[in-house]
Amino acid sequence: HQVLRVVPKSDEELQKVQELQGLEHLQLDFWLAPRGLGFPVDIRVPFSSLQPVKAHLEASGVSYSIMIEDVQALVDEEQTQMLRSSRQLPLTTNTFNYKAYHTLDEIYNFMDLLVAENPNLVSKLEIGRSTENRPLYVLKFSTGGTNRPAVWIDTGIHSREWVTQASGVWFAKKIVQDHTNNEGVASILETMDIFLEIVTNPDGFAFTHTKNRMWRKTRSKHSGSICVGVDPNRNWDAGFGEAGASSNPCTETYHGPYANSEPEVKSIVDFVKSHGNIKAFISIHSYSQLLLYPYGYTETPAADQQELHEVSAKAVAALSSLYGTKYTYGSIITTIYKASGSTIDWTYNQGIKYSFTFELRDTGFYGFLLPAKQIVPTAEETWLGLKVIMEHARDNLY
């Protein structure tokens, strides 16, 4: 494939280029469609159409340049899909590209499509606003009832962990598909609701797209510092401010001026407390391939340590069964490091027994920059682990 550029300089030239648009058998892909005189037209031309297209242009004296000699060599398949899908919003969740990373607008658009397509199953809740006043959206999946026992899943609390938001989008679609086909989580939805917050830190996420791909924290500015952002996974009221977080605003694990200072955190706290019936809470991060349970802020084992350990073993086995991906599991403090003010320590202390954190692929070779082609395999295997936890919660309600 080559990409040709034509800049039409007369009406005749413009017409010749527009003629090409009508010739469907050539399978041309207009990266930049004809707009008018002087505006570049970029056309990706499959190998078999190169000769007729060039002949058509040359016959009318229309000059063109070869912008990209060999598209295959230069551009990954995912990159092409990304470019294409980013220029036109998909019209349905069936044409949405799950194999690519998306912007905040694209993910928020996806949510609206999903709700519109499945109004009896999915609704969108706004649980608060971020520091920069972006809405914080949670998708609710419910087949009815009133305040049923529920599962909470969040992705993207750390904005640079892109495979997590991308997996969250896949999970949302998967829940709908399972329900439609009456398989998988359909049985869980008979008695429980699922809440899914896909972009838990939208300000940070927008920043990773525009300014700094490695941004982790929120984007709050607290008085007394030129540095921006609080680590939303050190801002919860469980061992807040103790060893395992930083009091320096210029660091990545800064806990913030006080617990729940971050609206991204406070909104979840308020939601969980007012709901009152959440039975499983799973917060998703990357990378390291770990399944973790409380505690992070203390060496004292959680009262339910043995059960959580057994559930973890089952979840990890299910996850590995798909592609052989190896996971390690255990408490936060023994497996990864001491961390204070972390999400699942708070949720566990609130009485949500099945509180887990996943650290998704990989183990460090790509790290935060996981290739887009690993999004779907990661989401698929993780989903198997999540189902084990959800099914255990359903079968062991408390």
Next chain:
Amino acid sequence: RAMELPTSHFPAARAAAVALGYLRYLRGGPGRGLDLRELRRARRQDVDDVGHKYYLELELEDVLDKDRTVNCTAEVLYHLGSKSRAPDVQVTVQGELRSTEEADQEFYHRIRSLEKELVAENIPDSHGNVPPALQPIHLLAGVASGYLIWQNSTENTKFHLARVKHVKQVKRSDEDLQFDYVVLLHEMVSQEVIPWEVTVLWHPQRGARVSRDQRQPGHTLG
């Protein structure tokens, strides 16, 4: 006298990362990246007045040929008290690593015959893409990072190469290839992403050598 350690706990995992860094430096190249498939066993011995010594059994995989794994044993000694002294590492690889002679020659001649010095940045890109032509450059950054990880690790850190921020080839009058990198290292415990300048010399027969490195000052404030 050596205590058995759970391989799922972080002390063993951190020591394994040091061993991997060292091994990448020694045996990696533009045609070979090594990654940890599994930490099989770990033991620790506290040596009086010296430091903490870890004994590890690792299964490694070839990033370019995932079906191929190789076992190795490693010893990592973190020196007591001194934060500026690199851990001592010894590794023994059991079996053969896939030969990269052909790919190395091809890469060497390709770079030597470039008219303009190679310059690139942000490898991988935000979507995790590495253009095929830049894959050897990415793997060579892994070699250089392996050196940095080995030299700068303590029992309280765990480093990975997050990204190549910038790379510039420098033409030399001798037979080595020279690449001046700025790499971003991600440190797991602090979660900081640290820019680090590192110069790598490489030759198909002689392998890689870090000739200079400097941690960059400053921190992204926002």
